[in-house]
Amino acid sequence: MRGKRVAIVGVGNVGSSVAYSLAMSGSCHEVILRANDVNKAKGKALDLSQAAQAARKHTVISVAETLEDVKDCDVVVVTAGSPRLPGMSRDDLLLKNAQIMKDVINVIKVSSPNAVIIPVSNPLDAMVYVALKETGWDRSRVLGMAGILDSARMAHFVYAKLGYGAGQIRCSVMGGHGDDMVPLPRFSTVAGVPLTDLLTWDEINEIVEKTKKGGAEIVELLQDGSAYYAPAKSTALMVEAVLTDTKQIYPCAVMLKGEYGYTDVVSGVPVMIGAKGVEKVIEANLNDDQDRKFAKSVGSVQELIDALYTNKFYTK
Numbered sequence: 001m002r003g004k005r006v007a008i009v010g011v012g013n014v015g016s017s018v019a020y021s022l023a024m025s026g027s028c029h030e031v032i033l034r035a036n037d038v039n040k041a042k043g044k045a046l047d048l049s050q051a052a053q054a055a056r057k058h059t060v061i062s063v064a065e066t067l068e069d070v071k072d073c074d075v076v077v078v079t080a081g082s083p084r085l086p087g088m089s090r091d092d093l094l095l096k097n098a099q100i101m102k103d104v105i106n107v108i109k110v111s112s113p114n115a116v117i118i119p120v121s122n123p124l125d126a127m128v129y130v131a132l133k134e135t136g137w138d139r140s141r142v143l144g145m146a147g148i149l150d151s152a153r154m155a156h157f158v159y160a161k162l163g164y165g166a167g168q169i170r171c172s173v174m175g176g177h178g179d180d181m182v183p184l185p186r187f188s189t190v191a192g193v194p195l196t197d198l199l200t201w202d203e204i205n206e207i208v209e210k211t212k213k214g215g216a217e218i219v220e221l222l223q224d225g226s227a228y229y230a231p232a233k234s235t236a237l238m239v240e241a242v243l244t245d246t247k248q249i250y251p252c253a254v255m256l257k258g259e260y261g262y263t264d265v266v267s268g269v270p271v272m273i274g275a276k277g278v279e280k281v282i283e284a285n286l287n288d289d290q291d292r293k294f295a296k297s298v299g300s301v302q303e304l305i306d307a308l309y310t311n312k313f314y315t316k
């Protein structure tokens with residue numbers, strides 16, 4: 001039996017940080033980097049390999065000269081794409097990144113036919129839709145990263161408000177990875193204590209708003225890119241759940257097939273992740289208010305998907 005192999009397509013800030021996280025945890029045998037700029041990938045691979053040696057980990061970091069060389073991977077993470085720059089909405093990126101995703105996926109589906117694919121590029125939910133459409137695979141094998149990140153951001157803002165509990169905060173965010181994401185205070189706890197017992201609704205609503213703007217706040221401060229440490233760690237958690245078949249529940253962007261009343265649209269929902277990818281979609285009981293917000297969020301993703309058709313990226 002060979003060791004686990006993960007490819008990362010797009011070796012910018014997020015991609016290289018995913019590789020770093022995986023190398024530091026030693027959760028896979030080989031990480032293959034694929035970038036258009038092969039020398040850049042080679043430089044990153046050397047640096048990462050040396051970091052693995054420093055950490056006394058066995059993970060080997062290699063470079064694929066072409067996408068066709070991304071062979072027989074267990075998981076393929078796609079971070080190739082343009083980052084969201086100041087003033088640029090996620091929607092502006094749609095057609096540009098959809099073409100990149102399409103080109104990447106059409107090679108990967110042949111070179112790594114048994115992989116689980118984790119799209120990260122934005123606009124995330126639409127990229128999951130493109131990856132699924134291009135592969136034609138079962139939805140269980142294409143799951144997008146966003147919900148773990150958004151939930152971590154919410155946890156950060158809960159800590160910032162409370163001033164205690166860091167590391168014990170469990171937050172839940174559903175919906176698309178956009179301005180209409182749905183932070184769920186009712187499903188959030190600190191060491192098991194409901195958030196609603198610890199904070200007033202005014203305070204909670206402030207946290208909800210900060211969570212929605214969490215990515216934009218970092219973009220404004222960095223000025224030349226977007227967040228990558230938390231996105232990378234969130235992605236690595238998903239990779240590791242697949243590689244080690246942990247059956248953990250994480251919020252991920254998946255194609256809905258009747259769950260929550262929606263079909264043929266991608267949204268962030270809690271899923272159980274195992275070796276086969278999404279092994280179960282969890283249907284939480286939403287109250288009327290949560291239901292309404294989730295519907296709005298799904299509607300925003302649907303608009304992005306519709307835009308792929310109205311702009312003739314796809315035809316019906």
Ligand SMILES: NC(=O)c1ccc[n+]([C@@H]2O[C@H](COP(=O)([O-])OP(=O)(O)OC[C@H]3O[C@@H](n4cnc5c(N)ncnc54)[C@H](O)[C@@H]3O)[C@@H](O)[C@H]2O)c1
Pocket residue numbers: 009010011012013014015034035036037079080081082083084097100103104119120121122124145146149177225226227228231
């Ligand atoms: N889903 C999320 O929660 C989340 C979080 C953070 C970032 N993102 C998205 O992830 C993507 C990467 O972000 P980043 O900060 O690493 O950006 P980055 O600019 O640092 O890296 C993107 C990389 O993709 C490469 N690339 C472009 N086209 C390619 C192709 N056809 N093949 C291979 N590589 C290609 C670029 O050369 C660059 O190195 C962006 O789309 C960003 O918006 C998503």
